[in-house]
Amino acid sequence: MRLTGYRRPNGRVGVRNHVVVLPVDDLSNKVAEGVAALIPGVVALTHPYGRLQFGEDLELTFRTLAGHGANPNVYGAVVIGIEPKWAERVASEIALTGKPVEAFAIEGQGDLRTIERASRVAYRLLQEASEQEREPVEIRELVLSIKCGESDPTLGLAGNPALGKVVDYLVGEGATVIFGETSELTGAEHLIAARCATPEVREAFLTTYRSYVQMIESKGVDLLGSQPTEGNIRGGLTTIEEKALGNIQKTGTSPIQKVLRPAEAVGPGEGLVFMDSSSAAAEMITLAVAGGSVLHFFTTGQGNVVGHPLVPVVKISPNPKTCEAMKEHIDVPLPDLLWGEISLDVAARRILEVFEQTVRGRLTAAELLGHREFVLTRLYPSA
Amino acid sequence: MSKAMAHRRLDHVAVAVFDLEAGEEVDVVFSEGGDPLRLRIQEDIPLGHKVALKDIQEGEVVVEYGEAIGRATAFIPAGGYVHVHNLKSLRWDFGGRR
Numbered sequence: 311m312r313l314t315g316y317r318r319p320n321g322r323v324g325v326r327n328h329v330v331v332l333p334v335d336d337l338s339n340k341v342a343e344g345v346a347a348l349i350p351g352v353v354a355l356t357h358p359y360g361r362l363q364f365g366e367d368l369e370l371t372f373r374t375l376a377g378h379g380a381n382p383n384v385y386g387a388v389v390i391g392i393e394p395k396w397a398e399r400v401a402s403e404i405a406l407t408g409k410p411v412e413a414f415a416i417e418g419q420g421d422l423r424t425i426e427r428a429s430r431v432a433y434r435l436l437q438e439a440s441e442q443e444r445e446p447v448e449i450r451e452l453v454l455s456i457k458c459g460e461s462d463p464t465l466g467l468a469g470n471p472a473l474g475k476v477v478d479y480l481v482g483e484g485a486t487v488i489f490g491e492t493s494e495l496t497g498a499e500h501l502i503a504a505r506c507a508t509p510e511v512r513e514a515f516l517t518t519y520r521s522y523v524q525m526i527e528s529k530g531v532d533l534l535g536s537q538p539t540e541g542n543i544r545g546g547l548t549t550i551e552e553k554a555l556g557n558i559q560k561t562g563t564s565p566i567q568k569v570l571r572p573a574e575a576v577g578p579g580e581g582l583v584f585m586d587s588s589s590a591a592a593e594m595i596t597l598a599v600a601g602g603s604v605l606h607f608f609t610t611g612q613g614n615v616v617g618h619p620l621v622p623v624v625k626i627s628p629n630p631k632t633c634e635a636m637k638e639h640i641d642v643p644l645p646d647l648l649w650g651e652i653s654l655d656v657a658a659r660r661i662l663e664v665f666e667q668t669v670r671g672r673l674t675a676a677e678l679l680g681h682r683e684f685v686l687t688r689l690y691p692s693a
Numbered sequence: 694m695s696k697a698m699a700h701r702r703l704d705h706v707a708v709a710v711f712d713l714e715a716g717e718e719v720d721v722v723f724s725e726g727g728d729p730l731r732l733r734i735q736e737d738i739p740l741g742h743k744v745a746l747k748d749i750q751e752g753e754v755v756v757e758y759g760e761a762i763g764r765a766t767a768f769i770p771a772g773g774y775v776h777v778h779n780l781k782s783l784r785w786d787f788g789g790r791r
Contacts, residue, residue: 462741463708466758467698467724496784497762532785546708546742548775549782552762611741631740648710650695650722 311662313669314444315451315604316382319408322577323451324382325604325669327442328353328620329435331388331428332375334397335360338390341416344425345388349432352388353619355684359692360396367689372400373573374686377600379404379411380575382453383620385439386410388428393417410435444671450484451578452669455598455606456560457491459591461538462545462611466556468628468648468657469609474562475658476607476665477582481564486580488570488598489561490587492522493537497551498558502584507565514569518586537589545612545629560609572687573600591616592683595623605668607661615639617681622674624664639675641668695722695729697744701759702727706743706775713738721746735772743775755780 315323331354333342339356346354355378363371379387379400386409391397394415401413414428456473458465477487495502499519506512526533538547547553561582568583570576576583585601587594591614595606599621606623608616613636617623627633630645637643642664647657668674696719699707707721713734720729721744730746738744743757749769754761764786767779 463743464710464741467700467708467710471724497782498760501760534782534785543777546739546776548743548777548780549763550784551760551782552757555758555760555762629741648698650698650710 311449311666313447313449313666314671315447315669316385316442317445317447318382322382322407322602323447323604324384325452325671326383326620326622327439328384329386329388329432329439330355330379330384330620331390331432332379332400333357333360334375334389334391334400337361337392338416341390341414341421341424341428344421345390345429345432348425348429349436351436352432353682355619357684357686359686359688362692364693370572370689371686372396372403374596374600376400376403377573377575377602378620380407380409381599381602381604381620383604384409385442386435388432388435389413390424390428391415410438448484449480453486453488453576453578453602453604454480455488455595455601455603456608457489457591457594457598457606458557458560458609459614459616460541460545460610460612461553461556462542462547462629463552463556464629464648465609465611466552466559468644469611469626470556470559472628472644472647472654472657472661473560473607473609473626475654476661477560478562478564479658479662481562481581484579486576486578487582488576488585488601488603489582490585490594490598491557491589492519492586493533494550494557494589495519495554496523496533496537497549498554501558502561502566505566507567511566511569515566515584518569522586541612570601573597576601588687590685592618592685593687595621595683596685597687605665607665613639615676615679615681616683617674617676617679619682619684622668623676623681624661624668624674625676626661638679641675695720697721697732698724699746700724700757703756703759705746705749705756707746709738709740709742709744712740713744733772735770736774738774745769745771745773745775747771749775754783
């Protein structure tokens with residue numbers, strides 16, 4: 311496989327070359343959008359949160375924002391905050407990667423002056439980014455992630471086992487692959503626990519899973535009204551156990567080496583790792599990208615359209631109706647696998663061919679269609 | 694060409710890989726290999742939805758992927774349609790108490 315990418319000052323490898331404008335709070339979105347309007351080509355990661363958060367919920371927001379600036383698909387970052395302190399904190403964490411980053415505060419300056427000052431930096435970073443050249447890179451230098459969405463039984467039967475073969479191959483070549491979706495392991499958690507590499511990892515996994523179930527039950531509710539979703543049920547999935555057993559097919563057969571907190575950073579060479587995360591597509595992908603994922607594999611049955619502003623999302627579907635009706639969203643159609651006309655190995659090779667092209671710069675369906683979902687996970691309400 | 698596929702030989706359900714019509718006979722193939730199973734379809738079953746491979750009794754734990762996926766809430770004949778109307782999760786299963 312001949313892969314190319316961008317090697318960053320800390321040695322990490324990206325497959326895209328973005329300059330980001332990161333508002334640390336809702337009030338700074340306007341300035342971030344102003345910079346992106348003046349300097350087309352930079353990516354503004356706007357979001358509705360960041361004020362009066364506290365404790366682990368605030369730490370998760372910081373980790374997610376700083377993780378996006380630090381992601382190897384990013385050349386450099388401009389951080390905007392209403393106040394200087396939090397903007398500087400996020401910027402200083404990004405600066406640990408050795409990348410260019412500058413922070414601006416709006417208080418005492420106003421939107422217009424801040425937009426001008428930040429735009430001058432964005433202008434310089436975007437030009438510098440354009441001078442970067444792709445170089446040969448190896449699979450073992452990459453952090454990748456996987457998730458399925460709008461699932462149906464065609465995934466458990468065909469799409470996910472094919473992706474599982476791909477994951478086994480990439481892990482064997484030394485990549486890190488992140489999977490998550492804590493709620494969607496319900497009914498298959500014993501199989502994941504059995505694959506943990508050590509008793510310590512198993513204990514960490516089971517503690518994470520059980521505390522999630524306890525959180526649900528502490529609200530006096532269960533997940534049965536939302537897992538499986540209406541779309542899952544329309545597609546033929548009946549119970550959360552069936553959904554989970556289909557879901558885990560895409561993790562392949564490698565041992566699980568680590569349990570990560572949401573948005574926790576992970577480097578290459580770690581193998582298959584579990585990240586505690588929501589099963590909602592955009593939230594999970596956002597957390598994985600904050601952790602360092604530079605490319606995401608996404609299997610879909612009924613046709614989830616999710617993308618991400620910084621990371622190519624490769625869509626795989628074995629559902630013939632979806633591949634026909636929503637073909638502009640699907641990078642790797644696999645109805646012939648569902649029909650038994652090709653083997654899992656052939657399907658895995660097809661996914662890997664698209665992976666190679668995508669790493670080298672070919673745009674995915676979600677990139678072409680401008681799907682840029684960036685969604686912060688909240689743990690509890692603001693103060 | 695097979696129109697339904699199951700994971701394990703001992704599974705109770707298969708998945709339709711084409712839209713199936715009541716009365717048609719299909720050969721169910723198994724991902725883990727072995728001979729196909731001839732089955733008469735009892736109800737229309739859309740692509741991606743499940744068909745029973747054997748008679749399933751009310752209250753029986755239903756198996757797919759070699760694992761429990763829920764409990765039958767009604768008798769389901771071989772070739773019948775298995776979905777939310779006759780299969781419920783075992784999680785948060787309070788025996789009908791709520």
